[in-house]
Amino acid sequence: MSSDRLDSTNDDTGVARQRPIYSESQVIMTTVKAVIPFVLTYGLFITFHGTSSPGGGFQGGALIASVVLMIAFAFGIESTRKWLSNTLVVVLATLGVAIFAGIALVPMLLGANFLEYTAYYPLLGDALGLKRYEFVKYGMEAVEIGGIAFIVAGVLMGLFFALAAGMTPTSETNTVGDDVGTNASDNTSDADDATDGGDRP
Amino acid sequence: MSDALLPLLIALPLLAAIFPLLLGLRVDRAGWPVAMATSLVVAGLATRLAWAVSPWSGGGQRFVHDLAGYPAPYGIELVGDGLSAILALLIGVVAVAVVVYARTTGPDSNAFYSGYLLLVGGLLGMVLTGDLFNLFVFLEIVGLVSYALIASNDDGRAAYGALKYLFLGTTGASLYLIGVGYAFVATGTLNMLDMATELAALGYGDPMVQAAFGFILIGFMLKIAIFPLHTWQPDAYTYAPDTVSAFIAALVSTTAAYALIRIAYDVFTVDFFAANPLITDAVLIIASVSIVVGSLLALLQSDLKRVFAYSSVAQFGMILAAIGLQSETALFGAVIHLVGHGLMKATLFMGAGVLASAYGARTVADYAGLAKRAPITAGMMAVAGLALVGIPPSVGTLGKWFIALGAVEEGSWGVAAVIFLSTLLTLTYIGRLLEALYFTPAAEPDDADVAADTADALDTADSSVVADGGVDRVATERIIVVAVLALSTVALFAAADPLAAMLDPVFGRFFK
Amino acid sequence: MTDFLGVVTTRHAYALFVLLSAIGLYMMIANENLVKKIIGLNMFQTGVFLFFVTSAYRIGGAAPVVVEGGSPYVSPLPQVIVLTAIVVGISLTAVGLALIIRLYSEYGTLRADALREVVGDE
Numbered sequence: 126m127s128s129d130r131l132d133s134t135n136d137d138t139g140v141a142r143q144r145p146i147y148s149e150s151q152v153i154m155t156t157v158k159a160v161i162p163f164v165l166t167y168g169l170f171i172t173f174h175g176t177s178s179p180g181g182g183f184q185g186g187a188l189i190a191s192v193v194l195m196i197a198f199a200f201g202i203e204s205t206r207k208w209l210s211n212t213l214v215v216v217l218a219t220l221g222v223a224i225f226a227g228i229a230l231v232p233m234l235l236g237a238n239f240l241e242y243t244a245y246y247p248l249l250g251d252a253l254g255l256k257r258y259e260f261v262k263y264g265m266e267a268v269e270i271g272g273i274a275f276i277v278a279g280v281l282m283g284l285f286f287a288l289a290a291g292m293t294p295t296s297e298t299n300t301v302g303d304d305v306g307t308n309a310s311d312n313t314s315d316a317d318d319a320t321d322g323g324d325r326p
Numbered sequence: 327m328s329d330a331l332l333p334l335l336i337a338l339p340l341l342a343a344i345f346p347l348l349l350g351l352r353v354d355r356a357g358w359p360v361a362m363a364t365s366l367v368v369a370g371l372a373t374r375l376a377w378a379v380s381p382w383s384g385g386g387q388r389f390v391h392d393l394a395g396y397p398a399p400y401g402i403e404l405v406g407d408g409l410s411a412i413l414a415l416l417i418g419v420v421a422v423a424v425v426v427y428a429r430t431t432g433p434d435s436n437a438f439y440s441g442y443l444l445l446v447g448g449l450l451g452m453v454l455t456g457d458l459f460n461l462f463v464f465l466e467i468v469g470l471v472s473y474a475l476i477a478s479n480d481d482g483r484a485a486y487g488a489l490k491y492l493f494l495g496t497t498g499a500s501l502y503l504i505g506v507g508y509a510f511v512a513t514g515t516l517n518m519l520d521m522a523t524e525l526a527a528l529g530y531g532d533p534m535v536q537a538a539f540g541f542i543l544i545g546f547m548l549k550i551a552i553f554p555l556h557t558w559q560p561d562a563y564t565y566a567p568d569t570v571s572a573f574i575a576a577l578v579s580t581t582a583a584y585a586l587i588r589i590a591y592d593v594f595t596v597d598f599f600a601a602n603p604l605i606t607d608a609v610l611i612i613a614s615v616s617i618v619v620g621s622l623l624a625l626l627q628s629d630l631k632r633v634f635a636y637s638s639v640a641q642f643g644m645i646l647a648a649i650g651l652q653s654e655t656a657l658f659g660a661v662i663h664l665v666g667h668g669l670m671k672a673t674l675f676m677g678a679g680v681l682a683s684a685y686g687a688r689t690v691a692d693y694a695g696l697a698k699r700a701p702i703t704a705g706m707m708a709v710a711g712l713a714l715v716g717i718p719p720s721v722g723t724l725g726k727w728f729i730a731l732g733a734v735e736e737g738s739w740g741v742a743a744v745i746f747l748s749t750l751l752t753l754t755y756i757g758r759l760l761e762a763l764y765f766t767p768a769a770e771p772d773d774a775d776v777a778a779d780t781a782d783a784l785d786t787a788d789s790s791v792v793a794d795g796g797v798d799r800v801a802t803e804r805i806i807v808v809a810v811l812a813l814s815t816v817a818l819f820a821a822a823d824p825l826a827a828m829l830d831p832v833f834g835r836f837f838k
Numbered sequence: 839m840t841d842f843l844g845v846v847t848t849r850h851a852y853a854l855f856v857l858l859s860a861i862g863l864y865m866m867i868a869n870e871n872l873v874k875k876i877i878g879l880n881m882f883q884t885g886v887f888l889f890f891v892t893s894a895y896r897i898g899g900a901a902p903v904v905v906e907g908g909s910p911y912v913s914p915l916p917q918v919i920v921l922t923a924i925v926v927g928i929s930l931t932a933v934g935l936a937l938i939i940r941l942y943s944e945y946g947t948l949r950a951d952a953l954r955e956v957v958g959d960e
Contacts, residue, residue, distance in 0.1 A: 177903060178903070179901070181921075183921060183924075183925055211351075212351055215347055215348065215350075215351060216348070216351075218344075218347075219344035219347055219348045222340070222341065222343075222344045223341070223344060226337060226340070226341040229337065230337060230341075233330055233333065233334070237395060238333075238391060238392055238393060238394060238395045239333035239337070239391065239393050239394070240393055240394040241394050241395040242394070243395070277925075284932050284936075287936065288932070288935060288936050288939060459919055459922075462923075463922060463926070466926045466930075470926075470929055470930060470933060473933050473934075473937070474933055477937055477940065482940070482941065482944030482945060482957075483957050485937045485940040485941050485944065486941060486953060486957045488937055489872070489934065489937045489938065489941065492930065492933065492934050492937065493866060493875060493879065493934075496879055496883075496930050497863070497866070497879070497882070500882060500883055500886055503886055503923065504859075504886055504889065507886070507889055507890055507893065507916075510893070510916070511893045516915075561957075
């Protein structure tokens, strides 16, 4: 595990730059190891219970992303990035958008309006045993859990690693280990941005 | 049936934005085909919408789509009428043009094309929505993606321009949100048409209504870049990559100006302005100052993209003046000028990008004698520049003519004088550009080295022989795009009657 | 503003909204550190959210989850507006911080006045 030294490297402009420090702290590591299952469960609870109590996709997704952030702070950002493969983060965010768009656009194919959940009733009402109005509740939950929570979790994780990668000076990218030039780590969603934080030679 | 076009126009680019990233996990350069295909589909759907809304198709003239089936005051509505359709068509056309231009220039990463598609989706959302808070959400989407796209090259100055734009743009959007909050607290609804009736019932002298309009106006002034809230525009346009400059200059301020027109005339109707002459006068004064100062500042710049950025301040000042004039002629001129200015600025920025890629020419001095080496590009830039001045036959003539006519009809001789003055000033800086291009002898013969150096730094993987006999590093399609857009600004001189026919029902509702 | 004390005691949340927004705006303008400008922006937006949430409140109102025999509910619409606006604010902060990191690694400074000089000279 690469533990970066605290040093100020002077480059040719004479400006001193500081590198981020990772120091192994037994307290943080043990606490995080004990706490993250509960945080993950709590995040999932808030996501699933969003229609009956305060919560929902945004908050739950942020909590789930914070699990990965805590692991990164406890065990080092580089090793966490290697463990959490790039593909997972990109697929998480894009799958969320795809699910949201799918659930929203299928009613248009069936002749109803955009996002009209009750249009699923002729199709799935008997198969799922639900009444017409109950489709609104379950449709909204599907969008929140399968769409928004995925998107928010994926984007927050991806953004964190993209920002953290940007903190290393460009002259030292080879010592840090990987190239952040894989733009797939920059994630997007309908409500978030597309930062190109790692596209550097 | 045609109202199903409205959510499709917004959802398709947003959905397509995931594909460059998803495919980028496997294939390296998957961004451009997805962006091209989506832009073509969007342009086609926008054409279909414009035709369905126009009086020649015999259909309805105003399409409404209730999201999730909830009727108007309870749900979010998407509305497409003549004004929205014209702007949606502009967005589609400029998107296709910029994607064709971007194939061999500009940032090529998959994240860039994802952001580009998100921006197209956000712009279409702003144009097609009928709900005030939905407008805020799309306004912020457009802003966010703009900040990220402006900073998408390796330049440190681009990050500086984007950060400045971020601070000012977010403040503008938050001020707009405060205005919407005041209006919501006063009336209890967020739907645009519903709020119009509720505000009328409340009375236009109510301080809450006036404060709401004040905040919304200032918020949009920050987004449209009217003097003195324009300071983000020169840095953001100058330091951004050329593709991004062209797209953002053509469309982002344009849709913000459309949103202001929509809110000023559909939500706060002309009766509001009649009841508050102080607000009308303030709008006219600020707009006039912006016109004069924008043109003057454009004269003082040497970097060409900066000249065009300041010129935008002046042109949008003219559009704000047209909003304040409360005249149907002036508003018609404003809509024509929105469309025309979008096309003209896209041409100018793209042409400047071509010359910068081929010859490294950034300032007016660098442009000396380039007309001999790049005749087509220089000619097309001259056409667009003269259209900007307002020399007939061009769409710029139409816009300025109708706004000035409206000013004279309303008796605002000050505004008419200011428009005349700004035309003279525009002639000065465009004239300076033309003089450098055509009448100044070229600089010393080490231009070839300069061009070769800059060309080496580019992505020369696709260098085809160029049609204007210049340095062979600029792909033909870029020049074709510049030429097509420039000629369209001339061709649209004949578009006054069709546009008037399309806008007639909308203006009938605004000015009843 | 004839009854200043009355306003402060009964509508203190609106006064707080003005105060928070003004402090945030001042921080954005006057402070030279870029990160503090972002904090000021966040504070300005928080003031706006406070305005919306205050406008939703009803004295004695319950959370807007329909139960049998529930008392009057607070209005859920401004709360949804604030939720969406918070998410927008988070993304803006993220983009702003990414840009600041880029600026720092490029120019080595976090001060806006130094950046203005350096970028203006280039």
